[in-house]
Amino acid sequence: MSSDIQPATTKIFFREAIARAMREAMRDDPRVVLLGQDVGPFGGSYKEFVGLSATFGPTRVRDTPVAEEAMIGLGVGAAAAGLRPVVSITYMDFLMLGLDPLVNYAAKARFKTGGQIRTPLVVKTTAGAKGQGVAHSQCLEAWLMSVPGLKVVAPSTPADAYGLLKAAMLEDGPVVFMDHKRLFPTAGEVPVAEGHVPIGKAIVRRAGTDVTLATHSYMTRIALEAAEALDRLGVSCEVIDLRSLAPLDIETIAQSAARTGALVTLEEGQLTCGVGVEILFQVLERTGPIATARVGALPAPVSSNPVLEAAALPDADRVITAIRRLLESSRPGKS
Amino acid sequence: MSALDLLADMLRIRAFEAVLVSRRDHGFQLLSSGAEAVAVGVAAALTREDQLLTSGRSIGPALARGLDPGRVMAELLGKASGTNRGKGGRGHLAQPSEGFFGAHAVVGGNLTIAAGVALSFQVRQIPAVAVCIFGDGACAAGALHETLNLAAIWKLPLVLVCDNNQMAVSTPRADALAPAALSDLAAPFGLPHATVDGTDVLSVSEAMRAYVARARSGGGAAFLECLSERFYSHSSSTRETRSAAEMAVVKTRCPIERLAAHLLDAGDLDAEALARMRSEAHEAAVAAMAFAEAAPFPDAAEALTDVL
Numbered sequence: 001m002s003s004d005i006q007p008a009t010t011k012i013f014f015r016e017a018i019a020r021a022m023r024e025a026m027r028d029d030p031r032v033v034l035l036g037q038d039v040g041p042f043g044g045s046y047k048e049f050v051g052l053s054a055t056f057g058p059t060r061v062r063d064t065p066v067a068e069e070a071m072i073g074l075g076v077g078a079a080a081a082g083l084r085p086v087v088s089i090t091y092m093d094f095l096m097l098g099l100d101p102l103v104n105y106a107a108k109a110r111f112k113t114g115g116q117i118r119t120p121l122v123v124k125t126t127a128g129a130k131g132q133g134v135a136h137s138q139c140l141e142a143w144l145m146s147v148p149g150l151k152v153v154a155p156s157t158p159a160d161a162y163g164l165l166k167a168a169m170l171e172d173g174p175v176v177f178m179d180h181k182r183l184f185p186t187a188g189e190v191p192v193a194e195g196h197v198p199i200g201k202a203i204v205r206r207a208g209t210d211v212t213l214a215t216h217s218y219m220t221r222i223a224l225e226a227a228e229a230l231d232r233l234g235v236s237c238e239v240i241d242l243r244s245l246a247p248l249d250i251e252t253i254a255q256s257a258a259r260t261g262a263l264v265t266l267e268e269g270q271l272t273c274g275v276g277v278e279i280l281f282q283v284l285e286r287t288g289p290i291a292t293a294r295v296g297a298l299p300a301p302v303s304s305n306p307v308l309e310a311a312a313l314p315d316a317d318r319v320i321t322a323i324r325r326l327l328e329s330s331r332p333g334k335s
Numbered sequence: 336m337s338a339l340d341l342l343a344d345m346l347r348i349r350a351f352e353a354v355l356v357s358r359r360d361h362g363f364q365l366l367s368s369g370a371e372a373v374a375v376g377v378a379a380a381l382t383r384e385d386q387l388l389t390s391g392r393s394i395g396p397a398l399a400r401g402l403d404p405g406r407v408m409a410e411l412l413g414k415a416s417g418t419n420r421g422k423g424g425r426g427h428l429a430q431p432s433e434g435f436f437g438a439h440a441v442v443g444g445n446l447t448i449a450a451g452v453a454l455s456f457q458v459r460q461i462p463a464v465a466v467c468i469f470g471d472g473a474c475a476a477g478a479l480h481e482t483l484n485l486a487a488i489w490k491l492p493l494v495l496v497c498d499n500n501q502m503a504v505s506t507p508r509a510d511a512l513a514p515a516a517l518s519d520l521a522a523p524f525g526l527p528h529a530t531v532d533g534t535d536v537l538s539v540s541e542a543m544r545a546y547v548a549r550a551r552s553g554g555g556a557a558f559l560e561c562l563s564e565r566f567y568s569h570s571s572s573t574r575e576t577r578s579a580a581e582m583a584v585v586k587t588r589c590p591i592e593r594l595a596a597h598l599l600d601a602g603d604l605d606a607e608a609l610a611r612m613r614s615e616a617h618e619a620a621v622a623a624m625a626f627a628e629a630a631p632f633p634d635a636a637e638a639l640t641d642v643l
Binding site: 031033059064065069072075076077079081082083085101104105111112117148149173247 | 386417418421429430431432446447448452453455459465481482485488640641642
């Protein structure tokens with residue numbers, strides 16, 4: 001295919017991409033239902049479900065009480081019995097309240113029943129800090145990555161939000177779709193044609209030759225900002241957006257890291273047992289020794305206080321500093 | 336089902352568990368002897384389209400629902416011929432094609448799942464009912480209250496059955512739960528609720544028929560508490576905390592002896608026929624064990640199949 005033929009796209013907001021994916025899936029498949037707090041006529045906390053209630057009605061778009069265990073449990077049970085529910089958990093912090101049915105039942109149902117039961121369920125939840133404090137800011141995706149039977153996706157663009165949500169709703173097992181408070185108001189080009197983005201495929205957002213920077217979700221934007229600044233300093237940074245955390249597309253990262261010889265991971269969550277350490281180890285298993293570093297939150301709760309919130313979280317300056325320090329120590333003179 | 340059928344089903348469960356525990360190498364098992372009337376009374380009220388979910392204490396309900404005893408025994412022993420290919424084992428028996436959606440061994444963990452099954456029936460407009468049997472231990476869990484609330488608001492075709500055997504491992508029900516009757520837990524949600532003698536299979540099945548019919552016709556959820564007994568300790572590897580004197584009293588509340596005496600009194604059964612039924616139940620259990628023992632274990636490669 002000639003590279004100058006591009007599919008037609010339209011610029012929409014991240015929240016609109018989610019609504020579009022839901023609308024198309026609910027139109028195509030009567031088994032798709034949406035459960036969650038404020039997902040009905042209110043249209044979702046970030047307007048990401050606007051219009052669905054009016055189109056599909058209260059049987060398929062259900063406002064729930066504040067009861068995360070029952071919300072996810074009902075979604076799992078309904079999935080096991082023939083529906084394809086999407087359960088909206090407003091913030092990822094509250095996912096903890098519903099982990100039992102997700103981890104103990106949904107992620108194991110297929111295995112433990114010898115393939116008799118499948119749980120095609122999507123749990124959509126919003127991570128990340130935006131001034132809401134210690135119990136409304138967390139990025140807990142690394143916990144979920146260690147659960148066999150669970151898939152986890154984390155888009156950073158409207159196109160991927162649309163495409164990955166469409167893909168998640170086609171899966172036969174549970175998928176956690178993690179978005180981010182700071183992504184909802186962002187806009188981007190989304191293909192006009194309907195389709196989906198395959199789960200398990202990372203994407204190179206920016207090509208580079210000196211260092212590979214692997215990240216996901218909102219931090220992809222921070223990574224691109226850092227890469228832009230590094231470019232002006234003469235450091236060519238390749239930015240990989242993971243998109244899917246489970247399964248991880250480790251080959252794409254390893255190939256890039258083998259080429260650049262340096263790998264830095266960036267996440268908004270904790271470094272201990274985090275996404276980064278998993279990526280680094282799996283890449284090192286493939287490449288052998290290369291220069292590595294990881295950037296993430298401070299080992300502290302994330303306050304709603306703007307000074308403390310900013311202090312706890314990675315930003316472009318910290319990424320730049322980490323990369324320069326890494327290259328300085330591994331390749332003196334390069335940065 | 337006739338009362339004789341109910342008796343036969345209870346005898347089969349009792350004999351099955353007796354054969355299972357007679358072999359110590361069969362390890363940790365969750366037994367339901369003493370509560371056969373709950374399993375059989377509930378199952379008698381269900382049609383093939385309905386789905387039964389249970390706690391981990393599921394041998395009785397699985398057999399009452401009509402699962403093949405050989406395959407159930409094989410599953411309990413981890414054999415590849417088991418209902419779950421040997422991968423679920425004790426506490427996770429399942430065969431949804433037979434109306435046994437399955438057991439789940441997290442206490443209270445199947446309550447929200449059962450409500451979800453009911454939601455699926457409701458959304459797809461299938462006239463079927465989901466029933467969940469759970470122990471008194473689950474009544475302290477928040478999941479029950481979340482489930483009662485949603486089941487009431489959405490009028491789900493769900494019947495919650497508390498098999499109250501009055502012990503959570505070693506903790507007596509009175510030390511763990513404040514309500515006078517556990518069925519009272521459903522009252523604030525406006526759901527029909529009742530407590531029946533769980534050693535009387537006729538009472539259980541009568542109460543269940545009414546609740547199931549109501550749920551099937553769109554009337555919504557209900558809560559039935561069945562006061563049963565646990566003839567074994569919590570599991571086959573848990574030490575018994577009740578004294579011999581206490582156990583002697585517990586065993587006087589036997590659902591099988593109760594129904595048999597009733598049928599003998601009424602002239603619907605004679606001693607010879609009863610002895611024949613016991614013998615048939617034992618032979619069926621022995622055959623189930625023979626099938627299970629002869630079955631192979633799954634290949635170790637199965638550890639990675641049906642994961643994703």
